[in-house]
Amino acid sequence: MRRITAWILGTVCGLVLLFSYHTSTMGPAAPRVAAGALALPAGPVATSPTTVPPASVPAGAPPAGARSAAAGPAVPTAPATATDTVVTGPIVPTRRGPVQVQIQVHGGRLADVVAIVLPDANYRDERINAYAVPILRQEALDAQSANIDSVSGATLTSNGYVSSLQAALDSVHLSRS
Amino acid sequence: MTGPAPAAPRRAWVEQIMGMPISIHLRGAGLADGAVEAAVASVFEDLREVDSVFSTYRPDSDISRLNRGELTVAGCHPSVTEVVDLCDEAGRRTGGTFDPHLPGPDGRTWFDPSGLVKGWATERAAAHLEDVSRRVGVDFCLNAGGDVAVGVATTASPPWRVGIEDPDRHHGLLGVVPLRSGGVATSGSAHRGGHIIDPRTGRPADTLRAATVTGPSLMWADVYATATIVAGPAALEWIADLPGYEALVVTAAGDLLATPEFPLER
Numbered sequence: 001m002r003r004i005t006a007w008i009l010g011t012v013c014g015l016v017l018l019f020s021y022h023t024s025t026m027g028p029a030a031p032r033v034a035a036g037a038l039a040l041p042a043g044p045v046a047t048s049p050t051t052v053p054p055a056s057v058p059a060g061a062p063p064a065g066a067r068s069a070a071a072g073p074a075v076p077t078a079p080a081t082a083t084d085t086v087v088t089g090p091i092v093p094t095r096r097g098p099v100q101v102q103i104q105v106h107g108g109r110l111a112d113v114v115a116i117v118l119p120d121a122n123y124r125d126e127r128i129n130a131y132a133v134p135i136l137r138q139e140a141l142d143a144q145s146a147n148i149d150s151v152s153g154a155t156l157t158s159n160g161y162v163s164s165l166q167a168a169l170d171s172v173h174l175s176r177s
Numbered sequence: 178m179t180g181p182a183p184a185a186p187r188r189a190w191v192e193q194i195m196g197m198p199i200s201i202h203l204r205g206a207g208l209a210d211g212a213v214e215a216a217v218a219s220v221f222e223d224l225r226e227v228d229s230v231f232s233t234y235r236p237d238s239d240i241s242r243l244n245r246g247e248l249t250v251a252g253c254h255p256s257v258t259e260v261v262d263l264c265d266e267a268g269r270r271t272g273g274t275f276d277p278h279l280p281g282p283d284g285r286t287w288f289d290p291s292g293l294v295k296g297w298a299t300e301r302a303a304a305h306l307e308d309v310s311r312r313v314g315v316d317f318c319l320n321a322g323g324d325v326a327v328g329v330a331t332t333a334s335p336p337w338r339v340g341i342e343d344p345d346r347h348h349g350l351l352g353v354v355p356l357r358s359g360g361v362a363t364s365g366s367a368h369r370g371g372h373i374i375d376p377r378t379g380r381p382a383d384t385l386r387a388a389t390v391t392g393p394s395l396m397w398a399d400v401y402a403t404a405t406i407v408a409g410p411a412a413l414e415w416i417a418d419l420p421g422y423e424a425l426v427v428t429a430a431g432d433l434l435a436t437p438e439f440p441l442e443r
Contacts, residue, residue, distance in 0.1 A: 135433040146340055146353050153323040153342030154365035154387060161198040165348050166320060170200045173189035
């Protein structure tokens with residue numbers, strides 16, 4: 001499944017770059033279209049992704065706008081059912097700047113594509129993007145793999161402490177006196 | 178290419194004060210110095226005193242007596258005046274989204290500065306650790322129920338790595354913030370339900386699941402995190418304009434948004 005969605009994503013990156021951008025995850029920002037690009041109507045996209053060649057991706061470090069989320073494998077963010085999947089792709093450096101898309105697959109068909117990160121040049125003038133950077137939520141980042149010292153979270157009570165991550169971190173270094 | 182330096186010696190202390198766990202982690206060659214134990218004791222002592230003055234759960238605290246009309250602000254412990262002034266300033270800085278005046282169970286307005294006192298008390302207590310850090314060369318990380326203040330003895334010290342809790346996954350993290358100074362505070366509903374009230378509506382604020390703010394002052398980071406929960410994602414705009422402060426939020430829909438410079442490692 002992951003290989004398939006990653007492959008769909010690759011073609012979708014090309015699709016998005018070629019045709020349209022819209023930012024339904026970006027709050028009040030109105031849908032908008034890259035200069036010189038064609039707009040696809042909102043809603044289900046009938047085009048089969050297999051007919052669109054992948055975008056060429058130049059080598060090199062991602063531009064500055066992409067630094068808040070490292071490029072990585074596609075991550076299914078809400079796998080509701082086997083035939084109903086939302087996949088958020090990696091940030092892909094392109095000639096226009098970093099691009100990240102989210103695709104929705106319903107019944108094995110591509111249902112929607114949402115660009116959640118767009119090239120700098122296109123959104124620099126849009127105020128919401130000047131202060132809010134959408135970030136990929138990873139499937140799992142546990143304390144052990146992240147090598148952490150402490151945890152910041154909503155107020156942890158004494159009752160909740162026993163089963164908390166912080167308690168585990170503390171127990172490693174507690175003084176025996 | 179040399180291997181990683183051997184880990185510095187490290188110790189931790191934990192006490193339960195103000196209804197929450199207070200963890201102190203210290204590391205460095207100076208750990209054995211007698212001044213270290215004294216500084217740690219001073220931190221806990223400070224926080225216990227703050228609890229006795231400001232606890233809204235203790236009927237004999239100055240704040241409880243103030244709310245019952247048995248004391249005036251001037252008749253309270255002098256730190257109450259300081260906190261009242263800071264609450265006023267917090268209200269001004271956040272456009273009224275931070276407000277310690279809440280509707281009480283009896284219908285009257287209660288003064289509950291808890292949203293500011295936690296960060297204020299933690300930052301104030303951390304001064305003992307700042308001091309011993311400079312004197313004997315140890316790094317410190319003070320965690321008060323999820324609000325974290327840190328410091329390092331030298332520029333060669335590695336940063337403290339603070340995990341940011343994922344409000345939707347027990348033991349899950351949104352990422353890691355490496356910090357050498359200042360603090361990181363998180364507000365939200367993960368452990369206590371909708372406990373942040375929108376002063377404009379009197380109802381729980383629910384557009385965001387969590388808000389994390391980093392900055393040079395833990396107290397202000399905490400105030401801004403609380404205000405962000407109330408104000409919603411739009412608060413990212415004014416936090417991005419505050420020198421030294423950055424914010425990360427999880428929306429009710431589960432989206433993650435941050436100010437451009439938020440130092441999140443994944």
